[in-house]
Amino acid sequence: MTSFREFAQTCEVIEGTSGSLDMTALVAELLGKVTPEELPVVTHFVMGEIFPAWSSEEIGVGAGILYNALAKSAGISVSDIKELVRETGDIGKTAASALKKVSSGQATFSAFMDESNDISILEVFERFRDISRSSGKGSQSSKIKHLQYLFNSASPEEVSYIARLAVEELRIGVGEGIVRDAISLAFDVPSEEVERAFMLTNDLGLVAVTAREGGRDAVLSLGLELNRPIRMMLAQITPSLDAAVSDLGTAAIEWKFDGARVQIHKEGDNITLFSRRLENITESLPDIVEAVRENVDAESAILDGEAVAIDANGRPRAFQDILKRFRRKYDVQSTAREIPLILNLFDIMYLNGEELLDLPLLQRRAKLEGCVKNGDSINVDTQYLTDDPEKILEIYNDALKAGHEGVMIKNPESPYSPGKRGKNWLKKKPVMETLDLVVIGAEWGYGRRTSFLGSYALACHDPDTGRFLPVGRVATGFSDEQLAELTELFSDLIVVESGTEVEIKPEVIFEVAFEEIQKSVNYESGYALRFPRLVNVRSDKSVEDVETIGRLEEMYLVQRERN
Numbered sequence: 001m002t003s004f005r006e007f008a009q010t011c012e013v014i015e016g017t018s019g020s021l022d023m024t025a026l027v028a029e030l031l032g033k034v035t036p037e038e039l040p041v042v043t044h045f046v047m048g049e050i051f052p053a054w055s056s057e058e059i060g061v062g063a064g065i066l067y068n069a070l071a072k073s074a075g076i077s078v079s080d081i082k083e084l085v086r087e088t089g090d091i092g093k094t095a096a097s098a099l100k101k102v103s104s105g106q107a108t109f110s111a112f113m114d115e116s117n118d119i120s121i122l123e124v125f126e127r128f129r130d131i132s133r134s135s136g137k138g139s140q141s142s143k144i145k146h147l148q149y150l151f152n153s154a155s156p157e158e159v160s161y162i163a164r165l166a167v168e169e170l171r172i173g174v175g176e177g178i179v180r181d182a183i184s185l186a187f188d189v190p191s192e193e194v195e196r197a198f199m200l201t202n203d204l205g206l207v208a209v210t211a212r213e214g215g216r217d218a219v220l221s222l223g224l225e226l227n228r229p230i231r232m233m234l235a236q237i238t239p240s241l242d243a244a245v246s247d248l249g250t251a252a253i254e255w256k257f258d259g260a261r262v263q264i265h266k267e268g269d270n271i272t273l274f275s276r277r278l279e280n281i282t283e284s285l286p287d288i289v290e291a292v293r294e295n296v297d298a299e300s301a302i303l304d305g306e307a308v309a310i311d312a313n314g315r316p317r318a319f320q321d322i323l324k325r326f327r328r329k330y331d332v333q334s335t336a337r338e339i340p341l342i343l344n345l346f347d348i349m350y351l352n353g354e355e356l357l358d359l360p361l362l363q364r365r366a367k368l369e370g371c372v373k374n375g376d377s378i379n380v381d382t383q384y385l386t387d388d389p390e391k392i393l394e395i396y397n398d399a400l401k402a403g404h405e406g407v408m409i410k411n412p413e414s415p416y417s418p419g420k421r422g423k424n425w426l427k428k429k430p431v432m433e434t435l436d437l438v439v440i441g442a443e444w445g446y447g448r449r450t451s452f453l454g455s456y457a458l459a460c461h462d463p464d465t466g467r468f469l470p471v472g473r474v475a476t477g478f479s480d481e482q483l484a485e486l487t488e489l490f491s492d493l494i495v496v497e498s499g500t501e502v503e504i505k506p507e508v509i510f511e512v513a514f515e516e517i518q519k520s521v522n523y524e525s526g527y528a529l530r531f532p533r534l535v536n537v538r539s540d541k542s543v544e545d546v547e548t549i550g551r552l553e554e555m556y557l558v559q560r561e562r563n
């Protein structure tokens with residue numbers, strides 16, 4: 001059994017390390033020495049996660065609960081905790097400093113002194129799981145009690161990482177890339193194979209355990225499983241239709257439908273739907289479930305498509321309307337009548353027990369067409385095969401006339417590459433690209449807007465280190481009503497508050513339009529946005545979808561080519 005103390009010590013060393021190779025080696029060493037039972041937990045913990053991203057379990061601890069638990073454990077007031085947060089600027093340091101005062105002043109924390117009383121990694125995990133399962137009336141105080149137990153059982157050094165984990169922000173700079181490489185190093189499996197298994201299972205904990213127990217062969221044999229979502233294949237922007245044709249030659253052209261992505265798993269009559277964030281959204285979309293049950297002739301299948309909210313004339317409605325359907329928990333049937341959907345299927349990854357990922361697109365397409373009967377709410381649209389830019393332009397204009405976004409230009413020979421954004425799928429839209437960025441901070445307004453959070457600090461993602469890198473702020477594009485809604489949404493996500501500035505747990509994604517991406521020394525990402533404005537709050541996307549620093553670079557280069 002490994003103590004949480006050992007985990008905390010490794011975190012401390014990693015925090016003081018900057019090179020990603022050194023970090024990878026430290027994580028590999030940690031993964032190599034914990035017990036098989038602890039391995040999945042540690043794999044997630046080290047990335048600041050408690051449960052795998054696809055899991056429906058959530059810890060649900062915000063600043064309010066955490067401050068309360070710390071105050072109670074340290075025997076000081078919540079405002080003292082807030083004061084410490086202002087001083088230290090970090091919840092981990094706050095926790096350590098609040099509890100250090102207690103441990104040096106009183107003898108109540110005798111557990112620190114005696115290593116045999118060390119709390120284990122699994123005990124910490126089990127408490128977190130209990131917290132996630134506290135629900136309904138009294139759940140707040142039950143969560144506080146569990147946290148108090150953890151704080152009171154740990155040393156100030158450990159407390160720092162328990163507090164950070166409780167809000168799922170470990171801040172040691174370890175992201176998916178480093179954990180992937182660490183699994184590869186620790187258990188001697190090539191990194192690309194670890195990556196592929198991850199894209200198929202969405203769970204690095206599972207991949208780590210498999211690699212340790214069965215080595216390379218076992219990792220290679222990890223495959224698709226019905227009812228476990230796989231990462232979606234993504235598209236790259238192409239600056240022009242001509243450029244796309246010169247990249248791909250003869251290409252498969254489809255409309256780029258204006259809706260939201262859905263991955264469908266069919267196992268007999270049992271249908272499960274996953275959103276772009278890989279959340280299970282089956283309950284919210286009974287009409288799609290029914291359409292798949294009636295119109296997909298397959299014993300088992302995994303399908304990919306875009307659900308579009310349509311008006312009385314069959315034209316796509318505003319994006320916000322589709323979000324009203326996704327993840328809806330009440331009034332599901334009446335909302336389904338108000339906002340009908342049509343599911344446009346465009347890919348198939350699995351059919352009747354056979355994995356299709358490595359089949360060329362055109363062969364997958366034939367299988368898709370073979371098993372779907374088009375109907376009012378399900379459709380496999382026309383796919384054109386051409387290398388003529390004029391013809392593609394015509395299809396593109398038709399898509400826009402019908403109210404859709406543009407076209408997808410796909411390599412007819414390409415496999416389905418889960419989680420990849422590459423040249424095999426290109427997209428062309430008329431408007432300037434928007435960016436999906438995560439909100440990491442905000443500022444309390446002034447004058448009429450003092451009670452609203454505004455001027456949101458935005459960041460992109462560095463997959464190598466797992467860190468979010470600031471790219472600037474967005475302060476325009478908000479109505480008063482929206483600011484009120486956002487203030488409420490963010491109130492549970494505030495991690496640190498200092499004067500009018502607040503730091504926010506990275507969870508909410510803003511889709512932002514802008515005039516231009518500029519190089520900038522003012523922000524850690526090295527880029528800044530000219531005239532950013534909010535287009536949509538993308539509650540269908542998660543932090544995994546945030547633009548990477550590499551993509552910003554790529555968009556910067558495309559923009560330079562265009563101008």
Ligand SMILES: Nc1ncnc2c1ncn2[C@@H]1O[C@H](COP(=O)(O)OP(=O)(O)OP(=O)(O)O)[C@@H](O)[C@H]1O
Nearest residue numbers: 234235236254255256257258260261306346408427
């Ligand atoms: N025919 C189609 N084939 C593939 N994807 C399609 C198609 N029609 C619509 N889409 C949507 O386009 C998206 C592909 O573009 P991209 O990979 O850039 O995702 P995105 O970041 O959601 O982009 P956007 O914000 O432009 O929709 C898919 O996620 C899917 O939701």
